Amino acid sequence: MEKIAFNDLEAQYRCLKKEIDAQIAEVLENAHFISGPQVKELEKALCAYTGRKYCLATSSGTAALLIPLMAKGIGAGDAVFVPAFTFFASAEVVSLVGATPVFCDCEEDTFALDPKSLLKQLEKVRREGKLRPRGVVAVDLFGHPADFPRIEEICRENGLFLLEDAAQGFGGAIGERKACSFGDCSGTSFFPAKSLGCYGDGGAIFTDDEALYHIMESIRVHGKGSMKYDNVRLGLNARLDTLQAAILLPKLRAFDRENAHRNRAAERYAKRLGGRFAVPAVRKGFSSSFGYYTLRAKDSAERTKAMDALKNAGVPSMIYYPKPLHFQKVYEPLGYRKGDLPVAERLAETVFSLPMHGYITDDVIDFICSVLNQI
Numbered sequence: 001m002e003k004i005a006f007n008d009l010e011a012q013y014r015c016l017k018k019e020i021d022a023q024i025a026e027v028l029e030n031a032h033f034i035s036g037p038q039v040k041e042l043e044k045a046l047c048a049y050t051g052r053k054y055c056l057a058t059s060s061g062t063a064a065l066l067i068p069l070m071a072k073g074i075g076a077g078d079a080v081f082v083p084a085f086t087f088f089a090s091a092e093v094v095s096l097v098g099a100t101p102v103f104c105d106c107e108e109d110t111f112a113l114d115p116k117s118l119l120k121q122l123e124k125v126r127r128e129g130k131l132r133p134r135g136v137v138a139v140d141l142f143g144h145p146a147d148f149p150r151i152e153e154i155c156r157e158n159g160l161f162l163l164e165d166a167a168q169g170f171g172g173a174i175g176e177r178k179a180c181s182f183g184d185c186s187g188t189s190f191f192p193a194k195s196l197g198c199y200g201d202g203g204a205i206f207t208d209d210e211a212l213y214h215i216m217e218s219i220r221v222h223g224k225g226s227m228k229y230d231n232v233r234l235g236l237n238a239r240l241d242t243l244q245a246a247i248l249l250p251k252l253r254a255f256d257r258e259n260a261h262r263n264r265a266a267e268r269y270a271k272r273l274g275g276r277f278a279v280p281a282v283r284k285g286f287s288s289s290f291g292y293y294t295l296r297a298k299d300s301a302e303r304t305k306a307m308d309a310l311k312n313a314g315v316p317s318m319i320y321y322p323k324p325l326h327f328q329k330v331y332e333p334l335g336y337r338k339g340d341l342p343v344a345e346r347l348a349e350t351v352f353s354l355p356m357h358g359y360i361t362d363d364v365i366d367f368i369c370s371v372l373n374q375i
């Protein structure tokens, strides 16, 4: 068996080399490295892809989540509800604006924010009366959208700002609605390992709210007013650079083909592993972009055994995520205890992710499954 990559960016480059090289050369020749025309072209293409009215390309996915919270004036004394089982940045941005993340449990099948837990935590915050409920960050984990029909309803009824963390969600959908189009605003990441990734850090914000869009556009460049040297609010330097935008354009054109390939790969994995491990669910009416292919073992001992067997066979596997956010050291002062969010805690002990990308071969999948089925 050839060397198995967790995410084969080299295979992708070999396939798209001609177009990517031409895009890079054009940027170098025109030397318009910041806010070049490719950035606007990408934003337009991303709007068309996701169905959102406005898009702002950003320097990272983290910036794409931070800017909307800054723009909404969310800050000290505010509660923002965040799932406990996600990448740290989903909650970090809440803390960075001075608000308090209130952690919620997750759904067993999709790993995403559990609307029932959201309601429970909202009720608790109201009962305690110390924080003002302001917003929700709902994450499309591993490519599968969160339960947005229900979460949007809860946010509407309770006057909460809904931010979709679509850092892993790009390409997923619920019916005709694409990821990055849920809630009031969405943020995605173009970190190289993402299903749509650039060759460095990058991200994008999406919204249909014109007023919010203009505030976020200002925050993206140091709170600019009529021009860069007129500063009307505090902001950041959070632009996506032209080279990354240029690289993303051909990758976006290849995205649907790669997404279909990942979905076929997921089906093949599921057919071969379904009896042995809990394979990722795709809810009826939803589609996943399978940025990651994540299994659940019975317990942590079985996970260790599986990952050891994979390692011995030369197959890379990863744990996303080994520690739920309410147990991170930085959040110790919030006082969460073991058992508070049982699903998130169990997921952290049992999940592991297998190689998955738009160029994985059937032979590689079959080999990985044979290793796992021999345990």
Ligand SMILES: Cc1ncc(COP(=O)(O)O)c(C=O)c1O
Pocket (backbone or CB within 6 Å): 060, 061, 062, 063, 086, 087, 089, 090, 139, 165, 167, 168, 188, 189, 190, 191, 201, 202, 203
């Ligand atoms: C769920 C989630 N949110 C936010 C981020 C942050 O994105 P970035 O690394 O581009 O800042 C990531 C990236 O790994 C992520 O997976």
